[in-house]
Amino acid sequence: MRFVMSYLKPLLLGLSLLSLTALAHSAAQNIPTLDGQVYIQSERAKQAYDQWHFAPARSSGDLVFFSGVIAAAPAEGADTELFKKNLRHAFGNLETLLKQAGLGTEHVVKINSYHLFNSPLFKGTKEQHVAAVMAVKDEFFKAPYPAWTAVGVAELFADQGLVEIEIIARKPAAKP
Template sequence: MMQPIGTTVNAVPTRTGKVVIPAELQSDVDQFHYAPARRAGDFVYLSGIVAANGDTEPMDAEGFRRELRRVFTLIEQLLAACEARLDDVVELQMFHVFGSDRLALDKAGQLAAIAAVRDEFFAIPYPAAVELAVADLNPDGGLVEIKATAFAPLG
């Protein structure tokens, strides 16, 4: 399981802003060639972060909520590394694996858990949201991948 961002963050300047790579994600970036977070002018784009169950036993509802909190906390930390906040998020995109044998929740239970945890991090006015069903996610045991876009003017 990915831990929250530590103190080591590599910020790579770009022509329009910067790319932020936490030390914990460097090996993923080296393997898959992506930017975990990228500021481009007044916008911040976050790559998808996966809530996963690495065990073969189904995760219960509370375990799933803990895993979702980890994902939203990482989103918050990546935004902060790009001089943005959760209330700057204008859109969330969520890619769900419904019916996974790694989660002891049906579709309605999975969506309810995500809505409850999302409400711990986002208040009215909520960001726009897209929720899509997918067949599979990387890594194995991926349950939902969440990506975000924020509008956070500097200065």
């Protein structure tokens, strides 16, 4: 198991750090399911889907569930501005998947975020961490805001992770 984890962690971190440019130029894929679709935004995400058996996003009925996306720090650590840049990247990845599903941030009904406040990889306080997340989140989400649960954790799966963000979106009702 430790052997598998040593390969899984870097792979998941790599997926979370995909550039928006790479996402824009990759072949998106939708896989039909019994009651919805799986959304895969890139070839790299498809490889993770095949190897590790998890979907970047999956719809069921009118809900779309998005796997967590990690805002990471480089090994030397991140100040507040670099952290904000990495948060924008993470929220941007979620926005790309939302668009693939025909949705936007206005369709997000729930955000769950998991925060590593005491990481030596962030050169700031808990208050600065929270303020950075709030500021960047507000760049992507406008009123009416989604429900949000933010949880402080002792560790994230990705070694370089500072926060992991997952969302749930609802497809709008079809108009008659």
